[in-house]
Amino acid sequence: MIQSVLVSGFQPVTDYPLLRFRQERPAIVQETTERALQAVLSASAPEYVINDACLQEIRRLSESSAQEEVRGLSDWKRLWRSIGGKSRRELEHDLHGLIGDYCEDVAGGFNQQVYTFATRVVPPALSLLLTPESPLRLPLHMLQPQKLLELLAERLIVQGPLDHLRTLAQKGTLVCVPTHLSNLDSPVMGYALQASGLPPTTYGAGKNLFTNPVLGFFMRNCGAYRVDRRIRHELYKDVLKTYSQVILERGYHSMFFPGGTRSRSGRVEGRIKLGLLGTSLTATIEGFRRQAGLSRGPAVKPIYIVPVTINQQLVLEAETLIADYLKETGKARFIIEDDESAQWRKVVDFVRSTMTHTGAIVIRFGAPMDVLGHRVTEAGESLGPHGQPVELARYFWVHGKPQALAQRDGEYMQQTGAAIGRAYRRETVLLPTHLLASVLWRRVCQALPGIDLYRRLRQPLDLHVPHAELLSDMERLQNLLRHKRHHLGPRADGTPEQVVEAALAAFGSYHTEPAALRTPSQAVTVGDRQLLYYYQNRIESLGDEQ
Amino acid sequence: MTGLQVAVIGGGRWARALAGFLLHTQRRSPDRISRVLHYRPPRELLRAAQEDTRSDHDVAHTDVPAAIGEVPDVSAADSAQQAERKQVTAITLADLSAAEVIFLAVPAPSVRKVLALAAPYLHGAQTLIHAIGSVIPASEECPHTTLISHAIAEETPVRKIGVLAGPALAPDLEEFAPAALVCGSRFDEVGAQAIQVLSGHSLLVYTTHDLIGVELARAGSSVIALAAGVANILDLGTPARAILITRGAAEFARIAVKLGAEERTFFGLAGVGEFVAATERRGSADFELGRLLGQRVPLAEALKQVGRVCDGPAMVREAHLLGHKVHVRTSIVSALYQLLHGKFDTKDALMALLSTDVHNERE
Numbered sequence: 027m028i029q030s031v032l033v034s035g036f037q038p039v040t041d042y043p044l045l046r047f048r049q050e051r052p053a054i055v056q057e058t059t060e061r062a063l064q065a066v067l068s069a070s071a072p073e074y075v076i077n078d079a080c081l082q083e084i085r086r087l088s089e090s091s092a093q094e095e096v097r098g099l100s101d102w103k104r105l106w107r108s109i110g111g112k113s114r115r116e117l118e119h120d121l122h123g124l125i126g127d128y129c130e131d132v133a134g135g136f137n138q139q140v141y142t143f144a145t146r147v148v149p150p151a152l153s154l155l156l157t158p159e160s161p162l163r164l165p166l167h168m169l170q171p172q173k174l175l176e177l178l179a180e181r182l183i184v185q186g187p188l189d190h191l192r193t194l195a196q197k198g199t200l201v202c203v204p205t206h207l208s209n210l211d212s213p214v215m216g217y218a219l220q221a222s223g224l225p226p227t228t229y230g231a232g233k234n235l236f237t238n239p240v241l242g243f244f245m246r247n248c249g250a251y252r253v254d255r256r257i258r259h260e261l262y263k264d265v266l267k268t269y270s271q272v273i274l275e276r277g278y279h280s281m282f283f284p285g286g287t288r289s290r291s292g293r294v295e296g297r298i299k300l301g302l303l304g305t306s307l308t309a310t311i312e313g314f315r316r317q318a319g320l321s322r323g324p325a326v327k328p329i330y331i332v333p334v335t336i337n338q339q340l341v342l343e344a345e346t347l348i349a350d351y352l353k354e355t356g357k358a359r360f361i362i363e364d365d366e367s368a369q370w371r372k373v374v375d376f377v378r379s380t381m382t383h384t385g386a387i388v389i390r391f392g393a394p395m396d397v398l399g400h401r402v403t404e405a406g407e408s409l410g411p412h413g414q415p416v417e418l419a420r421y422f423w424v425h426g427k428p429q430a431l432a433q434r435d436g437e438y439m440q441q442t443g444a445a446i447g448r449a450y451r452r453e454t455v456l457l458p459t460h461l462l463a464s465v466l467w468r469r470v471c472q473a474l475p476g477i478d479l480y481r482r483l484r485q486p487l488d489l490h491v492p493h494a495e496l497l498s499d500m501e502r503l504q505n506l507l508r509h510k511r512h513h514l515g516p517r518a519d520g521t522p523e524q525v526v527e528a529a530l531a532a533f534g535s536y537h538t539e540p541a542a543l544r545t546p547s548q549a550v551t552v553g554d555r556q557l558l559y560y561y562q563n564r565i566e567s568l569g570d571e572q
Numbered sequence: 573m574t575g576l577q578v579a580v581i582g583g584g585r586w587a588r589a590l591a592g593f594l595l596h597t598q599r600r601s602p603d604r605i606s607r608v609l610h611y612r613p614p615r616e617l618l619r620a621a622q623e624d625t626r627s628d629h630d631v632a633h634t635d636v637p638a639a640i641g642e643v644p645d646v647s648a649a650d651s652a653q654q655a656e657r658k659q660v661t662a663i664t665l666a667d668l669s670a671a672e673v674i675f676l677a678v679p680a681p682s683v684r685k686v687l688a689l690a691a692p693y694l695h696g697a698q699t700l701i702h703a704i705g706s707v708i709p710a711s712e713e714c715p716h717t718t719l720i721s722h723a724i725a726e727e728t729p730v731r732k733i734g735v736l737a738g739p740a741l742a743p744d745l746e747e748f749a750p751a752a753l754v755c756g757s758r759f760d761e762v763g764a765q766a767i768q769v770l771s772g773h774s775l776l777v778y779t780t781h782d783l784i785g786v787e788l789a790r791a792g793s794s795v796i797a798l799a800a801g802v803a804n805i806l807d808l809g810t811p812a813r814a815i816l817i818t819r820g821a822a823e824f825a826r827i828a829v830k831l832g833a834e835e836r837t838f839f840g841l842a843g844v845g846e847f848v849a850a851t852e853r854r855g856s857a858d859f860e861l862g863r864l865l866g867q868r869v870p871l872a873e874a875l876k877q878v879g880r881v882c883d884g885p886a887m888v889r890e891a892h893l894l895g896h897k898v899h900v901r902t903s904i905v906s907a908l909y910q911l912l913h914g915k916f917d918t919k920d921a922l923m924a925l926l927s928t929d930v931h932n933e934r935e
Contacts, residue, residue: 398696398731410729414692421696421731424761425574433760438731440758 038145039195042225043278044249047136054272055133059126062268063118066125066261072117073109075261079124080106082259090256093237096127128265134228134251141248145220149178179221180384182214183516185455186391188222190404191332194394195225197406198328199277201306202227203446204389205295205335205454206283208342209235209365210376215281215336216248218389228273229281230266230302249278255287263301270302274309275326284446288343290351292560293567294335294450298443300436306331307435307442310397314419314428328406328418331399331442333392333449337515339383339457339532341560342366342376348560352480379535383528385457385516392453398438399445451568456507457515459541462529463561465499466491466542466552483555490549497522512568526550533557575606578769579663579671581686583612584881586703587677589745594769596748605769609663609671617689618682669693673701673765675736676724679881680706683720687727694728699762701734701755705790706883707890717890719787734762735783737790737842739849740775741856752776754842756786778841785828785837791887792824792843793850794858798884799904799925800851801862802911806922815926817847820904822933827891830898858884865911866918885912903928 047054066075080102087099097105105120112120194200204215212229219226226249233254236242253266274280286299306329313326341347346365366372380386395401396418400408410416421438422428466489473489474482491499500522507514517528530550533540541557544550552558578598580591591610598605668674668690678686683704694700708718718726721733734757744751755766755777763779771777780786796816803812825838837843850856857880864874875882892909895902907924910916916924 410691411726412688412691414729416696416729418696423697426697431761434732437758441731 038220039223039225042195043199043276044136044141044226044228045138047134047228047249047278050276051133051135054269054276055126055129058129058133058265058269058272059122061272062125062129062265063122065268066121066264067118072114072121073112076105076109076117076121076124079259079261080109083257086256086258094233096131097124125261125265128262129269132251132253132266132269134249135246136228136249137247140244141226144244144248145216145226149175149217178381181381182217182221182387182389183385184218184222184389184391186222186334186389186453187393188224188391191391191394192223193404194330194402194406195279198330199274200224200227200279200330200332200394201274201303202279202281202332202334203284203303204281204333205450206285206288207292207336207338207347208288210342210373211283211288211336212245212250212281214387214389215334218334222391225279227279227281229283230270267302267305267308270305271309271312274305274329275312275323277327280306284443288347290347290354292341292344292348292563294454294564296447296567298446300439300443303331303443304435304439307397307439308430310418311422311428311430311435314422317419318428320427320429329397330394330402330406331397331446332394333446333453335388335390335392335450335453335455337388337390337455337457337564338380339386339459339515339529340376340379340536342373344557344560345537345554348556351560352483352556375536379532382535383517383532386532388455388457388515390453390455390513392449395442395445395449397442399442453513454564454568455513455515456518456565458518458525458529459532459561460564461500461503461507461514461518461525462533462542462550463558464565465496465503466550467558467562468499470552470555470558479559483559487552487555489552490545490547491551493548493550496526496550500525507565510568573603573768575603576672576765576769577607577609577670578605579609579611579668579674580677581611581613581668581674581690582677583615583618584677584679585742586745587612587675589742590675590677590703593745593748593775597769597772601772604772609667611663611665611668611690613678613682613686613689617685618679665690666693669695671698673699673769676700676702677704680704680708680720680883680886683708683723684727687724691728694730696729696731698730699732699734699759699765700724700728700730701736701757701762701766703736703790705737705794706887707787707791709886709890710893717894719784721783721787732759732762733757733783734759734766735787735790736766737786737793737846738778739841739845741849745775748774750774750776752778752841752845754778754780754786754837754840754845756780756783756837756842758783780834780837780840780842782834782837784831785833786842788824788828788831788833789821789838789842789846791883792820792838792891793846794883794887795824795891795905795908796820796847797850797856797858798862798865798882798888799908801859801864802866802908802918802922803862803925804853804859805863805866806918808922808926812926813851816904817844817851819928820847823895823902823904824891826900827895827898827902830900831894857882861885868918870914871912888912901930 083102084099084106087102092098202215204211212231216226228249228251230253231245231250233252236245236252251269282303284298284303285295289295309326310329312321315321316323316326343366393401396408398418398421400410400416402408408416408418419428424431469489469491470482470487473487474485504514504522518525530542530544533542537554537557539554541554541561542550543553578594580587580594591608594605594608598608702720702724704720708720708723710717721735724730724733734755736753736755738753740751740753751774753770753775755763757763758781766779767777799816800813803816821838821843825835828838829835853859857878860878861874861882861884864877865871871885888905888908891905892902895905904925907916907921911918911921
């Protein structure tokens with residue numbers, strides 16, 4: 027059932043929902059606006075909603091400079107002062123306008139030409155530019171895009187029940203939920219979907235990513251919608267949720283990073299952030315209500331959740347992320363505006379390093395599930411714990427009729443989140459860098475016993491692990507991981523010697539100071555301990571119990 | 573309000589008392605309960621499950637089979653209920669699919685088997701509330717101690733799971749004596765349904781989201797009842813009982829908090845509330861077992877003499893293991909564990925039960 031693919035094996039899909047997006051965009055914006063307004067007004071009066079939005083935005087914009095804001099500071103102030111003198115009707119009109127502007131700002135775009143260019147031309151071009159062999163020295167036949175794609179496919183490996191997913195993509199709407207380590211994850215996912223014959227998805231991307239003109243151009247035209255994480259008020263969150271629900275109901279395949287943000291510590295996400303993912307549940311219930319004639323609208327296709335792990339031997343932003351994690355542990359995290367992904371030099375170095383190593387990135391799709399975490403057959407049928415078919419609609423019954431219930435659905439979503447967390451642990455693929463980091467980190471802990479993490483990272487330490495000891499440690503770890511049925515990536519499954527070599531080569535190829543390096547005496551010594559800690563966290567977090 | 577179809581699974585005294593109680597409510601308020609169904613699992617099933625478990629473990633279980641469905645009705649006052657009980661619709665498994673709320677009260681070792689049989693007829697719209705005072709011991713198929721609620725989620729498609737605990741023994745339900753239950757469930761809906769079908773007459777129903785807490789408190793009561801039986805035969809009086817109740821609650825709270833429960837639950841109706849009822853001489857099999865053990869009757873013999881389902885011995889073992897696993901101190905449980913294994917004389921056990929080297933009450 028699980029299959030590894032080479033890019034050349036599949037015809038890319040030619041018919042997919044996003045092709046309709048340009049046409050439908052105005053209707054989507056309008057529907058989102060109307061429904062968000064309805065939802066907001068059913069819960070509260072317009073003056074409170076506007077008041078809250080104004081106050082939060084005034085505070086935020088007074089403290090930081092405005093960047094492509096929907097409304098400027100003075101607009102917010104004017105709106106806020108005017109609340110008292112307005113009738114309910116006028117306020118509703120203002121709210122309608124505000125929601126409309128937000129929807130317009132959030133809604134993404136899709137351009138088939140740009141998408142085709144981004145997925146068919148860019149990857150071979152990148153591999154050509156960044157292959158360690160200079161393009162001039164490559165034999166002529168290697169310059170064919172096909173050959174270059176094959177080369178790329180060796181570097182970025184896609185695994186999973188792909189036939190099953192392709193079948194379901196025809197029957198229903200896919201919601202991909204990948205683990206999140208890097209800003210490169212969304213392009214990587216875009217590539218993985220295309221390479222395995224799956225349709226492109228729409229996804230939410232932080233507004234800060236759109237400020238880069240090149241990246242912004244591609245994202246705007248490849249189905250991304252904009253999420254401004256600096257805006258904290260409820261109204262904006264309601265707009266986002268409604269937008270996400272509307273596009274799911276309309277059958278657009280979607281992608282959410284349920285960790286909410288990049289994993290700062292390098293751990294596999296254990297706590298799943300349920301915000302937008304919850305819209306897959308509300309959209310499903312809306313579908314059942316339409317089916318039962320309780321709500322009007324076109325039929326909603328079934329929604330399938332697909333957990334995906336993105337496993338990288340090196341992480342572009344590792345140094346910044348782990349530093350941020352250590353600084354901010356226990357506190358609210360700030361949004362990093364300027365990290366390695368904003369520095370072209372670093373990105374180029376990183377991509378070059380990736381292109382040098384076989385299996386540098388492994389994208390592994392897990393088994394698809396329904397919105398409640400049940401396994402799903404090829405026919406799209408939900409299965410209970412012992413493989414018996416279950417009728418999904420019944421889980422939403424209230425006196426025999428499907429209905430949304432906030433508390434119940436929140437609890438259901440928690441359970442789905444837990445199921446996704448378990449899938450992540452099952453489907454994580456470990457690569458040589460993770461293994462070497464884990465072995466060395468254990469040595470660091472032994473050398474500096476009984477102290478907390480922060481001191482362990484800073485206390486002077488001169489640790490050399492002799493080659494033979496390192497190999498036996500490595501073998502022990504490999505056997506333990508195999509025994510626990512974790513997946514070892516293509517080069518992590520070799521002899522201990524090969525794994526160590528692969529990891530040292532990878533570490534040495536990108537980071538400012540490698541996490542580990544070889545000494546002249548053939549021992550291995552510890553370099554950047556923060557990075558070591560970061561990469562070993564991947565393995566450590568697999569043991570996290572719910 | 574729309575009347576709910578309610579089913580009871582189980583053939584023991586408590587299950588029958590509950591079915592009778594529900595029928596009583598149905599008579600008086602059809603808008604709350606439209607129908608009461610009662611499924612009694614076949615005795616072979618319960619017997620087989622019981623024997624399986626016994627062969628796996630050194631701590632013997634009771635001689636249950638004879639007891640299932642055969643408990644002599646102690647109280648004479650329940651003749652009215654007996655008459656009503658006859659009108660409870662006895663059903664087959666397939667009829668379970670019609671029920672909206674299902675109560676499960678079968679011996680812990682047979683839970684998985686009963687659930688596996690019922691699973692094909694259960695579905696996602698249903699609520700399943702159990703009232704089982706034990707956990708499922710680790711076995712070859714499943715290497716972990718399993719909470720009943722987890723077993724329900726593993727064996728059936730049901731997601732809306734609840735648990736009942738509290739001072740409401742079978743005689744209380746039979747006689748409509750004032751009693752109270754807590755329904756623990758992650759779902760508000762389940763709590764609301766429990767109130768709809770149970771609350772009223774003589775029964776108070778409270779709700780909490782702390783499912784695990786209520787489950788473990790319920791399971792803890794059989795251990796405390798056992799300890800109280802030992803204390804009772806040695807004529808220790810009320811203060812000893814008070815110590816067992818409060819320190820027992822603290823002990824189970826320590827374990828349960830590590831498993832995600834809330835401490836408060838153990839000092840409410842599900843914990844202390846049920847412990848007070850369980851340490852009284854009335855009706856509890858584990859209490860009687862404790863009295864026999866206190867008289868130095870060997871465990872196997874004592875179990876035979878009691879002749880009813882005793883959750884105590886298995887729970888002592890599981891609580892002992894759990895405490896060890898989550899690294900918490902368990903003094904009452906450990907003393908009973910030693911006693912059950914014949915490593916302690918009654919007197920030593922008693923000393924251990926009522927002694928401590930920790931003097932901070934919050935620890």
